[in-house]
């Protein structure tokens with residue numbers, strides 16, 4: 001078993017080397033005897049204990065992605081603020097914190113979860129297009145590392161809150177550089193007509209104005225042009241535009257501590273080419289090095305995306321016209337991405353049956369025709385009760401799940417080198433009803 005094979009590594013250095021050696025084998029592997037496994041643990045062994053649907057994460061793959069990122073950006077002073085929105089299950093946050101991660105929170109809720117995971121306020125940046133006064137008050141009073149401000153109006157509110165509290169708020173301005181990230185339009189955030197940030201040409205005057213306000217500490221400039229970006233050109237252009245802004249501000253006497261280039265690097269969900277972590281760093285490092293300031297990044301998907309699968313069971317199979325529907329016990333409530341973006345996730349049988357492969361419409365159990373997991377997929381023959389794994393579901397899977405049709409939230413499992421454990425139990429109807437007041 002893979003986990004056993006490397007369990008003899010003793011020292012920290014040896015452990016890191018082991019992580020490198022296992023790049024091809026850590027995480028999800030398949031063999032004839034065990035079917036699909038996670039770091040040596042057959043998925044059906046886990047499911048026999050926790051049931052379906054369940055998310056299964058590989059700690060080894062998360063650490064591996066994290067270390068690759070950290071190593072790739074080593075040539076410049078940097079801090080990696082993991083974007084909690086991708087997946088903020090506490091056990092994963094604690095794992096990442098132990099790896100040296102900082103945090104990017106997008107709501108007061110994510111700030112509190114980051115604190116509970118052990119992040120300190122100075123390790124947290126607070127981003128988000130609609131921060132309420134109470135969220136800003138919390139961030140200001142905690143003294144987070146930076147509030148990435150989205151508008152002149154928000155900056156006024158931050159300034160008033162900090163002044164009233166007799167403190168100073170650390171602020172970066174999120175600029176909108178009018179760059180098309182070339183990704184799905186739902187997750188493009190850097191074009192003029194997207195709701196995010198301050199048009200970059202307005203930023204110099206805004207910074208001059210902010211510099212006159214003693215309750216504000218101008219710490220950085222922030223940009224995030226989108227997510228699941230596969231081509232580096234837009235990320236390079238975004239970096240050049242904010243580094244140019246930081247340089248121009250310094251020439252005016254406004255010296256920033258950092259440029260925050262957000263997240264956005266994609267992962268290969270299918271066979272289309274995607275820039276690697278190393279190519280990403282290779283593109284950005286020279287631009288940032290020339291600025292002389294610290295680089296902040298807010299990676300999410302690239303850290304956890306490939307490290308998680310959603311395991312579901314086949315609950316029904318039926319023919320309709322020329323289609324055969326395979327109905328799973330997981331759908332858009334567990335993994336919204338296919339329904340919301342038409343996103344593609346590979347689907348694999350956990351223990352493939354012998355026989356000719358067939359074409360299936362793989363759908364969820366919800367009362368919505370958009371509740372499709374994969375259209376027209378060629379798979380080994382499936383039968384009711386079989387398990388399938390929906391791959392690359394670690395990012396924006398569990399984090400975007402919901403309880404429509406009074407469905408419970410799926411269980412989550414983390415597989416470590418030395419075994420596996422439930423990190424979130426499946427919710428119950430009592431959990432679902434816990435907030436309701438019906439007068440009885």
Ligand code: LLP
Pocket residue numbers: 083085086104127128187224226227228229262263264265298299300301302337395396400
């Ligand atoms: N920073 C900011 C300000 C962001 O808005 C995001 C993602 C990130 C960082 C992390 O981006 P990443 O490295 O994960 O691409 N639900 C969509 C993705 C939405 C991304 C929103 N912002 C999906 O399932 O594809």
